[in-house]
Amino acid sequence: MKIPRLTKSIFLDQFIYMQLVGVLIGLAFPHFLVWYGFATEQVLTTEFYILTQVAGQVVGLISFLMISLVIRPHLKTLSNKMQDIAININSKDFLDYSEKCNENMCAMEVVSNDEIGISASAYNELLNALMSAHETEQVFNKFSKIMSESLEVQTLSEETVDLLIGATRIEAAAIYLFKNGEIELTSTRGITDADKLTKHPSVMDAVNKGRAQKINLPKHVQLDGVLTHFTPSEVFIEPIDFKGTHLGVMVAATGALMADEKTRVILQLFSRSMGLALNNALIHSKFQRLAAYDSLTNVYNRRFGMARLKEDFARSTREQSSLSVIMVDIDHFKNINDTYGHLVGDKAIVIIASILKNISRDGDVVVRYGGEEFLMILPGASSADAAKVAERIRHQVKDTIFKEDNQQIVMTISVGVCGYPEIQVTDEVELIDKADQALYHAKQSGRNRVVEFARLKNIA
Numbered sequence: 001m002k003i004p005r006l007t008k009s010i011f012l013d014q015f016i017y018m019q020l021v022g023v024l025i026g027l028a029f030p031h032f033l034v035w036y037g038f039a040t041e042q043v044l045t046t047e048f049y050i051l052t053q054v055a056g057q058v059v060g061l062i063s064f065l066m067i068s069l070v071i072r073p074h075l076k077t078l079s080n081k082m083q084d085i086a087i088n089i090n091s092k093d094f095l096d097y098s099e100k101c102n103e104n105m106c107a108m109e110v111v112s113n114d115e116i117g118i119s120a121s122a123y124n125e126l127l128n129a130l131m132s133a134h135e136t137e138q139v140f141n142k143f144s145k146i147m148s149e150s151l152e153v154q155t156l157s158e159e160t161v162d163l164l165i166g167a168t169r170i171e172a173a174a175i176y177l178f179k180n181g182e183i184e185l186t187s188t189r190g191i192t193d194a195d196k197l198t199k200h201p202s203v204m205d206a207v208n209k210g211r212a213q214k215i216n217l218p219k220h221v222q223l224d225g226v227l228t229h230f231t232p233s234e235v236f237i238e239p240i241d242f243k244g245t246h247l248g249v250m251v252a253a254t255g256a257l258m259a260d261e262k263t264r265v266i267l268q269l270f271s272r273s274m275g276l277a278l279n280n281a282l283i284h285s286k287f288q289r290l291a292a293y294d295s296l297t298n299v300y301n302r303r304f305g306m307a308r309l310k311e312d313f314a315r316s317t318r319e320q321s322s323l324s325v326i327m328v329d330i331d332h333f334k335n336i337n338d339t340y341g342h343l344v345g346d347k348a349i350v351i352i353a354s355i356l357k358n359i360s361r362d363g364d365v366v367v368r369y370g371g372e373e374f375l376m377i378l379p380g381a382s383s384a385d386a387a388k389v390a391e392r393i394r395h396q397v398k399d400t401i402f403k404e405d406n407q408q409i410v411m412t413i414s415v416g417v418c419g420y421p422e423i424q425v426t427d428e429v430e431l432i433d434k435a436d437q438a439l440y441h442a443k444q445s446g447r448n449r450v451v452e453f454a455r456l457k458n459i460a
């Protein structure tokens with residue numbers, strides 16, 4: 001039965017109805033007493049009617065007050081908490097609010113199993129769902145920031161793995177990408193033998209078919225967790241795709257705690273959204289490579305080499321450390337072209353470049369400076385050290401027999417060396433210029449030789 005509403009306040013309606021009930025009881029009560037055996041002249045009097053009316057109103061009023069005292073505070077607390085959340089969501093302060101939120105402050109105490117108790121637990125569930133959605137949103141915002149701020153595959157992968165481990169129940173993770181037809185480990189945290197996973201059939205399946213999977217981790221893979229070593233409870237394999245192309249796969253393992261809803265949601269969000277950023281990063285690195293490398297020899301091109309030399313020279317003058325350059329030019333190269341043709345000439349250039357690369361140490365830079373001219377930058381090497389390297393190169397070139405059809409081609413090179421700070425130059429262009437002068441001298445004095453600019457000066 002639906003009782004009609006009288007005012008805008010349910011409590012006021014309830015009060016009015018209680019008063020009406022009081023009036024009816026006040027009217028009926030004297031007649032009930034007559035029926036019960038009281039004398040009519042005693043109870044059907046105006047005074048007795050007034051008395052029963054007053055008693056009825058008082059009972060109505062007490063009932064209203066009791067309802068206000070027992071029910072109203074619970075509803076008031078519930079409405080205050082809801083208002084707090086609404087205000088914080090609207091003022092975008094929900095992050096601070098959720099961080100401060102503990103059981104006492106935000107959750108409602110459930111004190112009954114009636115509608116009020118049900119409302120309190122429904123509110124608590126709603127609050128938990130809101131907090132969890134908010135946390136997921138925060139993690140995804142951080143993830144979007146990572147995706148939009150870097151164009152480096154390595155940085156993107158490492159920061160994603162770190163965030164995944166920091167924000168979910170995942171305790172170890174790795175990202176593998178397809179490179180030249182092979183699955184390559186790009187970043188890993190916690191999986192100590194991550195390389196071995198590239199051969200695992202489930203990983204291959206996820207990469208080849210783009211199929212997400214959940215597997216048991218193979219025995220030989222161990223996890224470093226917060227607790228020493230432990231066996232993971234689950235391992236998720238999520239493909240990373242972009243427009244139907246399988247770019248790679250994300251492997252993530254939970255530790256002692258199984259993945260909760262938030263972990264599963266974030267894992268899927270990450271693997272599904274990474275494709276675009278990784279694809280951009282892969283294109284970027286391809287373009288960077290194209291812009292920096294010489295396509296014939298696969299060593300740095302002149303533009304990149306000069307930029308690199310500028311940086312190295314600035315560092316050497318700042319730190320007062322040695323820096324030497326070696327200029328290499330193939331002797332009578334025109335003859336090779338004229339005798340065997342340009343294609344054979346190209347092969348000869350590639351052979352010289354690979355000799356230079358093989359002899360160079362970590363940190364040295366090989367540059368194709370011109371057609372058949374190479375520059376080698378040796379940070380930390382004195383002029384005398386660089387001259388020794390140059391001699392090794394010269395010998396190796398001379399001793400390399402280059403076979404073309406049935407012909408055996410022997411090449412020689414002339415080399416100019418200049419080193420800072422032995423030779424006090426003002427910039428990197430002057431350093432190159434001096435090495436060039438030494439090279440010119442090597443050519444003039446018969447070719448197939450190394451000339452150090454420092455000695456040239458002494459001779460002069």
Ligand SMILES: Nc1nc2c(ncn2[C@@H]2O[C@H](COP(=O)(O)OP(=O)(O)OP(=O)(O)O)[C@@H](O)[C@H]2O)c(=O)[nH]1
Pocket residue numbers: 329330331332333334335337341342343344345346349370371372443447
């Ligand atoms: N095959 C080929 N030849 C090139 C390339 N770049 C430059 N050359 C040739 O290299 C030759 C360089 O000749 P020169 O500078 O006259 O000198 P050289 O014959 O090497 O003689 P010296 O340097 O004086 O010992 C020219 O014939 C160019 O055409 C290239 O990328 N491929």
